[in-house]
Amino acid sequence: MWRLWVCDDEIMSETPPGPPPPGPLPLHEEKPVPTWTRDFVRALGVSLFGALFFTFFIWLASTGLMVSNNFDIIEADAMWMGICAAGLAFFFPFLFMEHKRPDDGFRREGLIPLILLGVVASAVIVSLVALVWPFFLGVRAVPGTVAAELNADPASFFLVLLFFIGGMAWSTCMMMPMMIGGYKVALWLLLPYLGFAFLIFFAGVQVFENPPSLLVTMIWVAVALFGLAVLTALAALRNVIDKPKPQMTASERDAAYQGYLADRRRRGLTNENPLPGIDGPQQPPRR
Numbered sequence: 001m002w003r004l005w006v007c008d009d010e011i012m013s014e015t016p017p018g019p020p021p022p023g024p025l026p027l028h029e030e031k032p033v034p035t036w037t038r039d040f041v042r043a044l045g046v047s048l049f050g051a052l053f054f055t056f057f058i059w060l061a062s063t064g065l066m067v068s069n070n071f072d073i074i075e076a077d078a079m080w081m082g083i084c085a086a087g088l089a090f091f092f093p094f095l096f097m098e099h100k101r102p103d104d105g106f107r108r109e110g111l112i113p114l115i116l117l118g119v120v121a122s123a124v125i126v127s128l129v130a131l132v133w134p135f136f137l138g139v140r141a142v143p144g145t146v147a148a149e150l151n152a153d154p155a156s157f158f159l160v161l162l163f164f165i166g167g168m169a170w171s172t173c174m175m176m177p178m179m180i181g182g183y184k185v186a187l188w189l190l191l192p193y194l195g196f197a198f199l200i201f202f203a204g205v206q207v208f209e210n211p212p213s214l215l216v217t218m219i220w221v222a223v224a225l226f227g228l229a230v231l232t233a234l235a236a237l238r239n240v241i242d243k244p245k246p247q248m249t250a251s252e253r254d255a256a257y258q259g260y261l262a263d264r265r266r267r268g269l270t271n272e273n274p275l276p277g278i279d280g281p282q283q284p285p286r287r
Helices: 002-014 037-063 078-090 110-136 154-180 183-187 190-209 214-236 250-266
Strands: none
Touching: 037 078, 037 110, 078 110, 078 154, 078 183, 078 190, 110 214, 154 183, 154 190, 154 214, 183 190
């Protein structure tokens, strides 16, 4: 019993003075919000890296060294190009995600121009890199299809550019509310997000396996423009979906601290007055 009282007394005597932290400790250290230019350049740089990354997979498939889980050889054909293109569009919103930032990567100021310019510029970069994809098809290239004529037919290039703009815009429309809205919004959008994943990969295969046409091009023009419009509206509602936490001024923090000290003095919990029953004199244990 006496050893227990001594340990308690040592613990209380080592308690640091001052107020406790204002709220629960964060799960991770938050990084400061960078500049708008840094976010924009980062999105373009990661888009270029992603395009080169999927280009490597197309080249690897052309060598016959890429196999599936069933040990079937994956061929570099129009279907594989469509899958890689859809993967680029589907994973685009992950370029903005940074969990260590207080805004999760979707900044509270200047988000609309960042998202719109980021989608269009990234789609242009990815489309330019995709011009080398037809060289990897070889004899598997079907003449007249978008996959075979991408670097020779302006209509095929324009269709692929529209596919990337529309796919990236709608991918961001699905992912951004899930990131900034919390787990409740994420649960509501989980099934639509999975449905969109199937749809974007199906559309990518259809675009690359077929020849370009005016009807398909007009459909993707509408998809791209409508996606950019919805994305603009969601970016404008960013601070409504996830309201910013109120920040205390220096005077408010000082007033809160003085109130905390006054409450400690009222209850006799100051460093000058020991806690009753613990830091006071103790009775020796009975033998």
